[in-house]
Amino acid sequence: MRRELLQELLWACGPAGQENDVRDICLRELRASVDEMWVDNAGNVVGLLRGDGAADDAAIRVTAHMDELSMLVKRIGADGTLYLTPLGTMYPGNFGLGPVTVLGDRDRLTGVLSLGSEHTTRESERIWETKPDGGDKALDWTHVYVFTGRNVDELHAAGVHIGTRICVERSKRTLVEVADYLGCYFMDDRALVVALLDAAHTLRQRGRRPVNDVYFVFTTSEEVGGIGGAYAARTLPGDLILALEVGPTEGEYETSVSGGPIVAYSDAMCIYDKPVADRLMDIGEKLGLSPQPAVLGAFESDASHAKASGLVARAGLLCLPTLSTHGYEVIHRDAIDAVAQMVVEFLLNEHADSVGTR
Template sequence: MSDQYQLRRDLLQELLWAYGPCGQEEAVRDICRRELEPHVDEAWVDPAGNLIGLIRGRSGDDGKATRVMAHLDELSMLVKRVESDGSLHLTPLGTMYPGNFGLGPITLLGDRQTVCGVLTLGSEHTTKESQRIWETKPDQGDKSLDWMHVYVFTGHTPEELTDAGVQPGTRVCIDRSKRTLVDVGDGYLGSYFLDDRAAVTALLDTARVIHDRRPAHDVYLVFTTSEEIGGVGGSWASRTLPGDLTLALEVGPTEAEYSTTVSGGPIVGYSDAQCVYDKDVADTLMGVGLDLGLQPQAAVLGAFESDASHAKSTGLTPRAGLLCLPTLSTHGYEVIARQAIPNMAQLLTEFLVRPG
């Protein structure tokens, strides 16, 4: 195992352990800023909470600047209400269901104290009298598990939760104990929230290289907020930063319907549920990937959105592109090849430094 691989893995693990629910991404952003600042010409945080690093290009023409985006936020939850016994009901932030992450420990990010709770359905040793539980059993009610079925046991009174700053609107994250990287087989890594911490790691890898090589045109590396709830930060950055191209870095689904595999090369998006990406951008990404021998995979995606497609569909960028790490079980327990991060960084670097 090389020193570079271990450093990259250690950084990815640090990012995974940091909580970054939509609208409260500071812990993840602080790590990214520490890693980014030595490798950019300027760095700042904009009014939307995005972390931005500028690397000036050789041409000096910022009209052709590229905004490359990877999002800081993760799928998370909000406290919807506090019951008289101190239990909580939740609503999701982003497209997720209780089954995506399973029952178990969660973390409540109270204003004054972090509180551990347990997301639970209740006992399987129940009958039809316990209707809420009974109807989710495959051999009984046969309803899929949803947020109305589960609740959070906190072990605290409502008064204690108030003292901790836990109330409706408090962000709730899957507990750190469930966010440890594991080795899968000989060449894969698994964890929750590789979306989008793996792509964030690839963008930081890219910053280290292109600062010395210098891109053809100015590049804005944008670590965005609230992507999971509509691409909020990415849309703001696309509207306010110079340039005509927004390129999103994401996890990409590996399913037969898209002819993509987790063992294959970087996925290049030609369209998703929000927009059709610019063909010349996608073709160039494919060409660069082929030149590098990375076996890129072209994909037309459904039920998928990105910072770039949100910006393109709302007219905030004239051009958009999508580059993904091939990922098994997106928005669930995700698996990527060990080479997926360096492959993305290598393709992105070459795309940015080539003239035109």
């Protein structure tokens, strides 16, 4: 696992629909590993590694998404306060109150995601209703705002307006070590971007072509409906899409952050193809990685959106075991390498007519 690359990606802001900073890193890192590379009309980075002569309909798309959970300016108060709506499924408590980066069209500003003073009474209704000894409501986006310290004219000069993206500020995006684990916001999906880049790099280094053409796709706007992945599924050759994602590690799924890569058999959007999932499980076991099968709820991916929309015939999902998904996420330091190894083996041996053995 290239830790420096992971940290660079974690520091890069990439809200849905504005993944430019992450895209530039992907383009730089992917270039030497593929035969062709381009950015499609949805903003996805696509790299083609040609196979050993298989037909187009056997091509495989492997995706990792570039976007991150973030915020969108819903309205601007007369005093320069920014009011928000989320881009993706999370709540203010997932990020915590603190510094944010406001991505103005002409300048990036620092603001503070704020609730207000705890030293208030019921007269401050918005704050009071979030207190356990008050209204006891969960903290939501109607309760918080971004303090900018700037007036409306200054915000306008920076290019801040309704629809401007806001991200967690860089000071909160630095990797921390927790024994054999690494923690940070936005392992979803930056850790999997690293895994996919490493898989492409390994295939090129080995000098052995995959059986089928492979499209490495770094997608846009996954967190708001799998938009870039769906576009790639519709426009690129092939009938199989394999998504790389973080995977929840909870008792209900019998998954653990200390275990091997998670192979999904279904999620909230679709049932993944059994032969694909079986093949991934077989590969993980062959490599000694202790893969974890899972039937996931409250979960979606580029692959499940594409299959549920009828854009692909076959879909699979391989997940990196992650503690506190959509929060401050924790992964094992060896997990990225494990996912990359499984992807490489899958691509080197996957045939269009492959079937599961379970």
